[in-house]
Amino acid sequence: MVDLKAKPFNLDDKKIKWVEDTIRDMTMDEKIGQLFINLTLRRDEKTLDELVNKYHIGGVRWQGGTLEEVYEQNRFFQEKSKIPVLIAANCEAGGNGAVGEGTFVATGAACGASKTLDTVRDMAKVGAAEAKAVGCNWSFAPVCDVVSNWRNTIVNTRGFGNDPEAVAERSLAYMDEMTKAGIACAAKHFPGDGSEERDQHLVMGCNDLSVEEWDASFGMVYKKLIDVGLPSIMVGHIAQRAYTKKFNPDIKDEDIMPATMSPELLQGLLRGQLGFNGLIVTDATHMAGLTAAADRKNAMQKVVAAGCDMILFFNDPAEDIGYVRAGIEDGTISAERLDDALHRILGLKAHLGLDEMSFPNKDMLAVVGCDEHHALARKAADESITLVKDTQHILPVTPADKKKVVLYFVESAPVSLADGPDPAKALLVKELEKAGFEVRAPKDYYEYEMEGPSKFNRFKMMEHENREEFKKNTDLVLFVISMKGYAKENNTRLTYSVSHSCEIPWFVHEVPTVAVSLNYTNHLFDVPMMKTFINAYSGSAEYIEALVEKLTGKSEFKGEANDLVWCDRWDTRL
Missing domain, CATH: 3.20.20.300 (Glycoside hydrolase, family 3, N-terminal domain)
Structure with missing residues (x-):
């Protein structure tokens, strides 16, 4: 008793x-x-x-x-x-x-x-x-x-x-x-x-x-x-x-x-x-x-x-x-x-x-939601965002040398198309533009479907750009992963919106590329070809703002990754 x-x-x-x-x-x-x-x-x-x-x-x-x-x-x-x-x-x-x-x-x-x-x-x-x-x-x-x-x-x-x-x-x-x-x-x-x-x-x-x-x-x-x-x-x-x-x-x-x-x-x-x-x-x-x-x-x-x-x-x-x-x-x-x-x-x-x-x-x-609490959220973002690796020594990146940015934003399938796209995408575009970058953010399959369901939308996601034109018009690719999973599958991994999607990283040897996860810390298993990888932990406004500050060198990366980020693989460390 x-x-x-x-x-x-x-x-x-x-x-x-x-x-x-x-x-x-x-x-x-x-x-x-x-x-x-x-x-x-x-x-x-x-x-x-x-x-x-x-x-x-x-x-x-x-x-x-x-x-x-x-x-x-x-x-x-x-x-x-x-x-x-x-x-x-x-x-x-x-x-x-x-x-x-x-x-x-x-x-x-x-x-x-x-x-x-x-x-x-x-x-x-x-x-x-x-x-x-x-x-x-x-x-x-x-x-x-x-x-x-x-x-x-x-x-x-x-x-x-x-x-x-x-x-x-x-x-x-x-x-x-x-x-x-x-x-x-x-x-x-x-x-x-x-x-x-x-x-x-x-x-x-x-x-x-x-x-x-x-x-x-x-x-x-x-x-x-x-x-x-x-x-x-x-x-x-x-x-x-x-x-x-x-x-x-x-x-x-x-x-x-x-x-x-x-x-x-x-x-x-x-x-x-x-x-x-x-x-x-x-x-x-x-x-x-x-x-x-x-x-x-x-x-x-x-x-x-x-x-x-x-x-x-x-x-x-x-x-x-x-x-x-x-x-x-x-x-x-x-x-x-x-x-x-x-x-x-x-x-x-x-x-x-x-x-x-x-x-x-x-x-x-x-x-609830007061300014003081959001200030603490900004502080937490600053203290935690982690540069997992930068073996290509690309960071920081600034509009002075890499002004034209293409943002590939890979998100989980929404529960309903009525939910709209992941709000973190628009937040990130806004912060990048505020920092002085010119940003092009291709639509994903879900955004096409939200505009109008069509069996042809998946084919739009399979279209690839002319490589030389892409290199001429792109200084940097920002590859952002915002995958979430709960009570649906036993192992949530990086999933592209359609098979043979143009989101699949064909661009890593064409132009400098930086990858970011806004949620799970184990995505290097699926994209070991990324030579610069950041765990940002959240797509909230405070974390997106802090992420851009760290990308551009206005703030240092303070977080520290543990060994799980390497997923027991040798190639993720390269």
């Missing part, structure tokens, strides 16, 4: 009495409801009222909505709920993880490349202030995964890198800033992503490190966080075979479960060996990493029985609650396990002061 007087709760007798009295006065429906965190997509009063008064949810996370809509939604939850709710956001890169108008400061990869802890502290500080303004009290971060596999694109940009000591240092700095702001952290994704290349949205993950390897990396990171009072941990749908077998030597491989359903990992490793006394929350339960391991009924029961205290997201509220109730009635979920989970949930709420909760005043919304 949980010790509410110990870390991370540190409750006094008054707060413990609130926890005990609240649990004692709950109905069974209210107790079960506390285990669930709802993903709020609809904000009409009827839907919100049903969530708090029929399903008695214990926590919330949301997607979409304007700043004011999110504020009013969260205010409704807190004012109408009998028991205050935990309100969570994914503040992994700043305030943009809480609300669309929030400030993007830096990804985990940018924080890892920065040589100063100011970058991660500023990112956390901005995220905390903007999230708190809309009533958030829980951040599903830091992403403390140790990225050892360059093919991994799930936490490639979200994690702090491949050095466990640096990951621990930045995770601790992040947690320190959130704690000072009164927001609880949920470090993720235990037992650790980044050692393989698959996406748990699509398949059960497997952390296949040995016990000794895990102890020296993920184990060290989690232990440091736990020792200073980490309040909660998000558990991934990731199996850890070595430790599962250590705690259960007779288990068959076919019976090995993802951590969310593994008593060996939750009770033996996390609670026992690492001494974690806080709250355990599952990763999203619609992910195939969980659904591939069990049917919904068994999954809902086994995550709680194994040791998870809260379940992230309903599928169907009434059905999921019914599954948990059936598990309690048939003993799959013991009375002691339910009681323990409730004490941890209410204990975290008391720790955050929700027993005496007052919702933030609306005037606090002014901090």
Whole structure:
């Protein structure tokens, strides 16, 4: 059973009495409801009222909505709920993880490349202030995964890198800033992503490190966080075979479960060996990493029985609650396990002061997207943008010697053509022209389709220019990669918009070429012919502005790449 007087709760007798009295006065429906965190997509009063008064949810996370809509939604939850709710956001890169108008400061990869802890502290500080303004009290971060596999694109940009000591240092700095702001952290994704290349949205993950390897990396990171009072941990749908077998030597491989359903990992490793006394929350339960391991009924029961205290997201509220109730009635979920989970949930709420909760005043919304926060984003961009290599010694480039620039901008396929092109392309053209360059930015296939769908658009993308004319009219090619991927494929790589596309780098031996990634750090694997390569980490205005300043020599490159950028290849270093 949980010790509410110990870390991370540190409750006094008054707060413990609130926890005990609240649990004692709950109905069974209210107790079960506390285990669930709802993903709020609809904000009409009827839907919100049903969530708090029929399903008695214990926590919330949301997607979409304007700043004011999110504020009013969260205010409704807190004012109408009998028991205050935990309100969570994914503040992994700043305030943009809480609300669309929030400030993007830096990804985990940018924080890892920065040589100063100011970058991660500023990112956390901005995220905390903007999230708190809309009533958030829980951040599903830091992403403390140790990225050892360059093919991994799930936490490639979200994690702090491949050095466990640096990951621990930045995770601790992040947690320190959130704690000072009164927001609880949920470090993720235990037992650790980044050692393989698959996406748990699509398949059960497997952390296949040995016990000794895990102890020296993920184990060290989690232990440091736990020792200073980490309040909660998000558990991934990731199996850890070595430790599962250590705690259960007779288990068959076919019976090995993802951590969310593994008593060996939750009770033996996390609670026992690492001494974690806080709250355990599952990763999203619609992910195939969980659904591939069990049917919904068994999954809902086994995550709680194994040791998870809260379940992230309903599928169907009434059905999921019914599954948990059936598990309690048939003993799959013991009375002691339910009681323990409730004490941890209410204990975290008391720790955050929700027993005496007052919702933030609306005037606090002014901090969201404020000038001061965007100044910190500019500072983060300056500190993190990384010159990976320049073996042709071309930088800096200026309009004085390379005025005519052709920009090939290779972007991911938009979810919908109605979304329009990647805004980073127009931002980059604007900054280059402001710097004095003449810029020609050929359309890509998606832009042609946005102007008018046609089966001939793909043929336009296959047309190549006369080489001598191209060389006469071009001083520099800027080849920019803005690829993004999530819950769609297991390994996001550089993808051209059509086969035999004119975007494919035919020009590297015709005119000087500089390549830039605005997201993933592993694109050299697909374009090793690029002799100058920059990881810029974001296509936001601040990062685009800083990129052009560094290209033209007005600012030095300060970021530092780790060895994963070479993708275990010799040719990427040339």
